Amino acid sequence: MTEPMPERKPKTETLATSSKKVGEKPRIGVFVCHCGVNIAEVVDVKELTEYVKTLPDVVYAKEVRYACATLGQDKIGKSIKEHNLNRVVVAACSPRLYESTFRKTCAEAGLNPYFFEMANIREFSSWCHTNTPKEATEKAKEIVKIAVAKARLLQPLKEIEVPVTNKALVIGGGIAGINSALDLADMGFKVYLLEKTESIGGHMAQLDKTFPTLDCSICIEGPKMVDVGRHPNIGIISYADLVSVSGFVGNFKVKIRKNPRYVISENCTGCGECKEVCPIEYPNEWDINMGVRKAISVPFEQSVPLLYTINMDHCIECYKCVDACDARQAINFDQKPEEIELTVGAIIVAVGFESYLPYADRLYGYGKYDNVITAMEFERLILAAGPTGGRVIRASDGEKPHSVVFVQCVGSRDVGKYEYCSGFCCMYTLKHTVMLKEKYKDDIQIYVIYTDLRSDFKGYEEFYNRAKKAGVHFIRTTLENRSITEDPKTKNLLVHAETEGGQPVEIEAEMVVLANAAVSVHDAAELAEILNIPIGANGFFVECQPKIRPTETDTPGIFLAGACQGLKDIPYSVSQGSGAAAQAAAVLSKPTWIIEPVVARVNEDLCSGCGVCESVCGYDAVRIEKTDGKELAKVTEGLCRGCGICGATCPAGAITMPLYTEAQVIAQVRAVLEKVK
Amino acid sequence: MPMKIQKTESDNQLVVERIHHAKSYRLTVDRALCAGCELCSLICPRESITVNKQQKKEGQKIQRPVIDVDEEKCQYCGICATICPHGAVQVTIDGENIASVVEKESFPQLIREITADTTKCPTDCTECEEACPLDLIKVTLNPTTKEVAVDIKEEQCPCCGVCEIKCPEGAINVRRIFTGKLEINQEKCPSGCRDCLDVCPITGALYFSEEDGKVHANELFCTYCGVCKIVCPEEGALELSRSTVRHTPVRSGAWNKALEKLTSTAEMTKELRGKGRKRTMDAVQKLLEPRKK
Numbered sequence: 001m002t003e004p005m006p007e008r009k010p011k012t013e014t015l016a017t018s019s020k021k022v023g024e025k026p027r028i029g030v031f032v033c034h035c036g037v038n039i040a041e042v043v044d045v046k047e048l049t050e051y052v053k054t055l056p057d058v059v060y061a062k063e064v065r066y067a068c069a070t071l072g073q074d075k076i077g078k079s080i081k082e083h084n085l086n087r088v089v090v091a092a093c094s095p096r097l098y099e100s101t102f103r104k105t106c107a108e109a110g111l112n113p114y115f116f117e118m119a120n121i122r123e124f125s126s127w128c129h130t131n132t133p134k135e136a137t138e139k140a141k142e143i144v145k146i147a148v149a150k151a152r153l154l155q156p157l158k159e160i161e162v163p164v165t166n167k168a169l170v171i172g173g174g175i176a177g178i179n180s181a182l183d184l185a186d187m188g189f190k191v192y193l194l195e196k197t198e199s200i201g202g203h204m205a206q207l208d209k210t211f212p213t214l215d216c217s218i219c220i221e222g223p224k225m226v227d228v229g230r231h232p233n234i235g236i237i238s239y240a241d242l243v244s245v246s247g248f249v250g251n252f253k254v255k256i257r258k259n260p261r262y263v264i265s266e267n268c269t270g271c272g273e274c275k276e277v278c279p280i281e282y283p284n285e286w287d288i289n290m291g292v293r294k295a296i297s298v299p300f301e302q303s304v305p306l307l308y309t310i311n312m313d314h315c316i317e318c319y320k321c322v323d324a325c326d327a328r329q330a331i332n333f334d335q336k337p338e339e340i341e342l343t344v345g346a347i348i349v350a351v352g353f354e355s356y357l358p359y360a361d362r363l364y365g366y367g368k369y370d371n372v373i374t375a376m377e378f379e380r381l382i383l384a385a386g387p388t389g390g391r392v393i394r395a396s397d398g399e400k401p402h403s404v405v406f407v408q409c410v411g412s413r414d415v416g417k418y419e420y421c422s423g424f425c426c427m428y429t430l431k432h433t434v435m436l437k438e439k440y441k442d443d444i445q446i447y448v449i450y451t452d453l454r455s456d457f458k459g460y461e462e463f464y465n466r467a468k469k470a471g472v473h474f475i476r477t478t479l480e481n482r483s484i485t486e487d488p489k490t491k492n493l494l495v496h497a498e499t500e501g502g503q504p505v506e507i508e509a510e511m512v513v514l515a516n517a518a519v520s521v522h523d524a525a526e527l528a529e530i531l532n533i534p535i536g537a538n539g540f541f542v543e544c545q546p547k548i549r550p551t552e553t554d555t556p557g558i559f560l561a562g563a564c565q566g567l568k569d570i571p572y573s574v575s576q577g578s579g580a581a582a583q584a585a586a587v588l589s590k591p592t593w594i595i596e597p598v599v600a601r602v603n604e605d606l607c608s609g610c611g612v613c614e615s616v617c618g619y620d621a622v623r624i625e626k627t628d629g630k631e632l633a634k635v636t637e638g639l640c641r642g643c644g645i646c647g648a649t650c651p652a653g654a655i656t657m658p659l660y661t662e663a664q665v666i667a668q669v670r671a672v673l674e675k676v677k
Numbered sequence: 678m679p680m681k682i683q684k685t686e687s688d689n690q691l692v693v694e695r696i697h698h699a700k701s702y703r704l705t706v707d708r709a710l711c712a713g714c715e716l717c718s719l720i721c722p723r724e725s726i727t728v729n730k731q732q733k734k735e736g737q738k739i740q741r742p743v744i745d746v747d748e749e750k751c752q753y754c755g756i757c758a759t760i761c762p763h764g765a766v767q768v769t770i771d772g773e774n775i776a777s778v779v780e781k782e783s784f785p786q787l788i789r790e791i792t793a794d795t796t797k798c799p800t801d802c803t804e805c806e807e808a809c810p811l812d813l814i815k816v817t818l819n820p821t822t823k824e825v826a827v828d829i830k831e832e833q834c835p836c837c838g839v840c841e842i843k844c845p846e847g848a849i850n851v852r853r854i855f856t857g858k859l860e861i862n863q864e865k866c867p868s869g870c871r872d873c874l875d876v877c878p879i880t881g882a883l884y885f886s887e888e889d890g891k892v893h894a895n896e897l898f899c900t901y902c903g904v905c906k907i908v909c910p911e912e913g914a915l916e917l918s919r920s921t922v923r924h925t926p927v928r929s930g931a932w933n934k935a936l937e938k939l940t941s942t943a944e945m946t947k948e949l950r951g952k953g954r955k956r957t958m959d960a961v962q963k964l965l966e967p968r969k970k
Binding site for chain 2: 277278279280281282283288289290291292295314316317318319320322323357359366367370371372373374377381387388393395398
């Protein structure tokens, strides 16, 4: 028999009981954390604690080794009761890390969680003044004094509950988005999977094989794509763009524009007869424009949904497809873009990445020399379903090359371009070399020009050994001084590089494959703006915390998965897709979601309805509405992010921010200006 | 190799290309053959062809208009190659001469019906060869059999019918591709101007009258290509309209649209109605067939 889990019921504080404490004289307890040595090694914690005891209304002050540890928290809880504390200050680290933990500690001890204030003496003092402990201690005293000044005026607050719509939106139908959608759908939530292109599948569907097992990529992704297509809980919205997102966690209102396919989805059977009669061929982006597709077609055979699309940029309107479609009547040349609105409780962003095309990087001759191609172009060449039927041939003469040089880090690890490592290039290059060797044996010589070869996950190093055993030549050179020139007669290429010792390297090759950098999607900034999530300097979306909250964004209810958060290969995109799904489920599975009560409050007696607040609010949270014949500012609590701009601009001082009231802020300013005794 | 879209131009050729790693598309305009007429630009479904009128230089004859193809817009469908009466446009896919619209039956081909009954030819006559304004006819005599052969480059022939008229034996029969109307409004036609005449590819379709110092039309030879109208400096001085186009049977939206642009909405509707009637007749006949048995 298993032991039942001990029930730990937090005593929830009611406003009624706390309001009693508002009238009471403040009894402040201050806990000074050592943070091991993080704080204590620089700041004189003992001196600080003694100082704190001298502050008015502080009835208790104590040092704690680790305030965040169970022991530390128990101590805080016990002290609240023993000393009848009605305000708590913890002088420790950043509130971003532990504020919510300490609030819970207060609540468990029967105190309203908003009777808590945090003083950051680690980031603001010990960490940045390691060489001047005396001054650091003085600064820490001031920081704590300010916190105490505010704590004295804290008011009890009640958390706000909002209803949750138990549906999710997943943006991007690549392997990460597919996994998020499937996981959520399997948990029983309705999922909308928004895909920009005609089919889900993403980059993985473009690949021939996957490393290190050399599994056929579409063979392992295809079944998942089919599952998505068939899942009763998933609605694929493909060939569509995200227009706008408003609302808040649990209640996002999403506008989507479905682009016209000029094919009626309900009637299209995917038979492909229209494609057979279409006279027009246009560059197939799916094949990196190395091959072509018909003006009415699907990008690839396994497309999900299997729905044909007419590309009106190329169609000559001969209507042959209409004749071929015949009684099915699936073609409609008058289709218009359609805007739809959805309400979802959570959003997962999984928009993936794009490839940098090194046209501008003249040293490599891409776009200039016919036989210089990118890795993805190579992938489409060697793929049996690709434009050459799997024949690796040179563009210049249609012949199979007898020597191929793979050049690593083109655009990546380049301070002038993309400083970061694209992460998966080393491994896909190994894959390409092994595939070529296995296909053409000794009929092909393969060289890899690399600077550092990264093969640091399960089975990857073994795969590197496999490539070495297969006879691939690995040549370590520096990242600088690499260039490619062409012999105009033979169209062969000369690859020039230099070893770390300064020895020149020169290899003649019949084909060169560039491991070009992977970059963020071109519309990442636009998406970030729509979703109101931060974007990093290199264009990837910024997670809440890089180590422990990699799937969350700063916007509650919006999660990240896959390469749009940072480049990663398939297994990690899959895991992150599932991880984001689990986090979204944590929102969707609740009937209501609790949001912090730090939202603007309007004093209706002071408000003149001037509307300045409405014009400055970046979240559509404040609006002027007519109530009882009077125009007044109204706050939608769910939308308000507590930034305080409305409060700062209100000419009548009618808007206050709980936890940042005017009285509290002025008290803090006064505390700063006072001399530390 | 990344896709390349390029245009190369020389005095006698315009080439636009779309080259993929494993497939290439090319459109070539032979400037020597091109009359600078408007037909291709009128019916290009992607509006990628423009006709540029040339500036007339002092004391010189006006030059033929020059066509230009937008390499970004061209889809290599081959409609222009199909319609060109002079065979000046060629579309190739991987080096092969292919008009995909014809192959997929989404556009018709012009019907050039030229017959030469060489049995009527005297062994010493080369009238037709000399008469052809485009040098497309070659008459040869087999010295042993004494048989005359008349070779006509049909694919470049606009079917003007000059040879038919000039043949003293009535051996040649030419059916026109286009029918229509060409009228010169003599009141508006500027005296002494011969621009239309200078660009007309068919000798004799327009002629200059010394009497009134104006150009007159001879519709007997006109192919209704329309280059005269492009260069005419006086609005309304030259009126040209087409009414029918002889083409292989086709049912296609692209053709209907092309026909409307080449002729007029009324003429297009007429052809559509005719096709509709034929279809109805075919359908009725199909229904009746089993009863016959």
